[in-house]
Amino acid sequence: MAEAVPSRPVTHSRVLRIAVPVVLANISVPILGAVDTGVVGQLGEAVPIGAVGIGAVILTAIYWMFGFLRMGTAGLTAQAHGAGDRAEVAALLTRVLMIGLVAGVALIVLQGPLFFSAFLVSPATAEVEVLAARYMEIRVWSAPAAIALFGIMGWLIAQERTRELLVVQVTMNLVNIVLDLVFVLGLDWGVEGVAFATFLAEWLGLGLGLWFCRAAFRQPAWRDWPRVFDRVRLARMTRVNTDILIRSLLLEAIVVSFMFFGAGFGNVTLAANQVLVQFLHISAFALDGFAFGAESLVGQALGAKNRAALRRSAIVTSVWGGVMALAMAAGFLLLGGPIIDAMAKDPDVQAAARAYLPWMVAAPLLGWAPWMLDGIFIGATATREMRNTTALSVVIYLGALALLMPPFANHGLWIAYLVSYVARGVGLGLRYPALEAGADR
Numbered sequence: 357m358a359e360a361v362p363s364r365p366v367t368h369s370r371v372l373r374i375a376v377p378v379v380l381a382n383i384s385v386p387i388l389g390a391v392d393t394g395v396v397g398q399l400g401e402a403v404p405i406g407a408v409g410i411g412a413v414i415l416t417a418i419y420w421m422f423g424f425l426r427m428g429t430a431g432l433t434a435q436a437h438g439a440g441d442r443a444e445v446a447a448l449l450t451r452v453l454m455i456g457l458v459a460g461v462a463l464i465v466l467q468g469p470l471f472f473s474a475f476l477v478s479p480a481t482a483e484v485e486v487l488a489a490r491y492m493e494i495r496v497w498s499a500p501a502a503i504a505l506f507g508i509m510g511w512l513i514a515q516e517r518t519r520e521l522l523v524v525q526v527t528m529n530l531v532n533i534v535l536d537l538v539f540v541l542g543l544d545w546g547v548e549g550v551a552f553a554t555f556l557a558e559w560l561g562l563g564l565g566l567w568f569c570r571a572a573f574r575q576p577a578w579r580d581w582p583r584v585f586d587r588v589r590l591a592r593m594t595r596v597n598t599d600i601l602i603r604s605l606l607l608e609a610i611v612v613s614f615m616f617f618g619a620g621f622g623n624v625t626l627a628a629n630q631v632l633v634q635f636l637h638i639s640a641f642a643l644d645g646f647a648f649g650a651e652s653l654v655g656q657a658l659g660a661k662n663r664a665a666l667r668r669s670a671i672v673t674s675v676w677g678g679v680m681a682l683a684m685a686a687g688f689l690l691l692g693g694p695i696i697d698a699m700a701k702d703p704d705v706q707a708a709a710r711a712y713l714p715w716m717v718a719a720p721l722l723g724w725a726p727w728m729l730d731g732i733f734i735g736a737t738a739t740r741e742m743r744n745t746t747a748l749s750v751v752i753y754l755g756a757l758a759l760l761m762p763p764f765a766n767h768g769l770w771i772a773y774l775v776s777y778v779a780r781g782v783g784l785g786l787r788y789p790a791l792e793a794g795a796d797r
Contacts, residue, residue, distance in 0.1 A: 366653055366668040370516075371676055374652055375645030377522035378513075382641035388529045392550055395536045404547050406480060407487030411551075414474040415492055420608075422459055422503045424600035425452055429510030430648070431737040432593060434655020437515050441659075443577035444589070449511050449569055450578045451593065456504025463499040467492070487547045494551035501562035508565040513648050514655060520568040524561050532557035592737075599739030603746045610753055614773050617757065621766050628708035629766070631699050635692070635716040639684050639723060646677035647731030654735030663795040670732050670788075677728045684720035692716060715770040722774050725781030733784060738791050745783035752779040 364370070392412070396404040429452050436444040463470065471492055475485055505524075512521050532553050539549030572578055583589070618629040653669035688695075696709045733742050753776035760768030 366657075366665060366672050368672060368676070371646065371649045371653070371672050374513075374516050374518050374649040375673075375676065377518040378645035378648050379642060381518075381522045381525035382644055384526050384529045385641075386637075388532055391533045391536055392554075395540045396547060396550060398541060399546060403481075403483045403487060406484040407491055407547050408550050410480055410484060411488040411491035411495070411547075414471070414488070415495055418463065418470065418474075419499070419502050419506075420604075421601070422456075422506055423604060424597045425455060425503065425506040426510040426513075427600050427651070427734045428593065428597040428737075428739070429507045430514045430651045431655050431734045431739075432596065433511050433514035434652050434735055435659035435737065438656030438659025438662075442575060443580065443583065445511075445515075446572040446575035446578040447580060447583045447589075448593075449507075449572045450584050451590075452507025452511065453504050454584075456507055457500050459503045460498075460500025463503075464496055467496050491547050491551045494548060495555050498555045498558035501558045505558070505561055505565055508562070508569060512565075512568065514652050516652050517568070518645075518648065520565075524564050524568070527564055528557045528561035531560055596737050596739045599743040600734075603739070603743045606743075606746045606750050610750060610773070610776055613757075614769065617761065617769055618766065621769075624702075624704045624708050625766050627700065627702070627705045628712060629769075631696055631705065631709045632712055632716055634699065635688055635695075636719055636723075639681070639720040640727070642680050642684055643677055643720070643724065643727045646673050646680060647727050649673045649676075650728060650731030651735040654732050655737070656735075658736050658795055661796045663792060666736075666792060666795045669735075670728075670792075673731065674724075674728045678724055681720040681724035685717050688713070688717045688720075712766065712770055715767075715774060718774060719777070722777045722781070725785060726777050729781060729784035729788065732788070733791065736791050736795075738787070741784065741787045741791070745780055745787070748783055749776045749779035752776065 389412070392408055396408050429448060433445055433448050436448060471489055475489075479485075480488065509521055509524075512518065535553035535556060536550055539545045539553055543549060545552065577583055615626075615629070615633075619626045650669060650673040653673060654666055657663075657665035657669050692713045693710055696713070697706055700706050700709060730742065733739070753772055756772035756775040757769065760771050762768070764771065
């Protein structure tokens with residue numbers, strides 16, 4: 357039975373308490389990638405570096421397909437939490453853990469055809485493919501943990517428990533780094549050592565995540581199987597997750613086509629674009645914290661049927677997201693050149709990247725609205741609107757490509773990419789009044 361949750365004001369400090377740990381957790385992610393590359397680089401050969409790189413990219417792409425579990429779980433759990441439905445909060449945790457287990461086991465069983473197909477799409481030399489396959493064959497055994505962690509993270513975010521998320525992420529990465537050093541440099545296990553380090557770190561992360569969720573297991577509802585397998589609740593969860601998956605695939609289609617079209621302008625431009633894409637990743641890492649805050653607070657407000665709290669949540673999180681977007685734009689304007697020079701040593705690539713740097717300054721400013729509105733709509737589980745708006749943005753992006761690439765080449769490509777941001781922001785912005793109007797129904 358649901359119990360009323362005392363209303364808490366949506367303050368700036370409350371938003372920062374949610375957002376800052378997420379930003380800090382995100383910072384640790386590229387550090388781990390750099391250490392993985394640096395450790396295998398000590399082996400003195402190019403093949404191990406390429407093997408770890410391509411293996412990690414393939415597995416990340418496969419796991420990314422289940423990223424909907426984090427977003428869908430965040431919205432559904434936040435609403436149940438806001439409504440005071442502790443039983444549903446506990447049951448949601450059981451559902452996402454079961455999905456993680458089933459999906460992970462499926463990946464282990466299907467690893468052969470999956471990895472074979474991946475190498476067809478991203479071929480490499482025979483030496484690299486052999487080592488990459490060995491790397492993936494070890495790491496895939498932690499797929500249940502990696503996928504279940506998506507759900508646990510969404511579950512924690514929904515309840516504003518992002519400090520625990522930070523602890524899980526940093527602990528995983530620190531353990532991974534230490535084991536990298538021990539297995540690769542100490543025991544000379546090579547690429548297999550990097551894989552075993554990540555395998556153990558992911559299972560440790562799951563264990564730590566479950567420890568932080570232990571209060572839910574004191575609720576009988578976590579094993580209330582009629583509730584866990586309730587057809588109405590499962591249907592809603594399936595709908596939400598399917599919409600998010602489709603939306604994510606559409607966004608990935610934009611990213612992949614962007615890199616594909618960029619490759620047509622030559623190696624220098626392709627390399628420059630790859631450097632500049634890192635600026636987009638930095639912006640996403642920075643804005644994620646406030647978008648996650650919107651997921652949690654908007655979801656709770658909707659669960660409590662409190663329209664005023666929903667509006668306040670959307671405004672305060674978006675204000676802080678705007679501050680971060682301005683900071684990113686200013687940082688790219690002032691430091692973008694030196695960052696480019698540090699990332700690429702080729703003078704031609706440096707010059708090309710600097711020529712397109714103004715678009716990176718614009719990116720966080722134009723991306724602020726869609727990033728924040730994504731968080732708001734995820735919290736409200738208004739996923740159909742997200743799916744449809746993203747589909748429309750793909751059409752607009754392709755139209756912009758057709759109009760702008762012939763006369764403006766790579767500049768036109770970047771403009772079209774940013775136009776897709778604007779299209780998503782405007783589309784979701786137009787749908788926001790209806791979302792707010794339905795808050796107290």
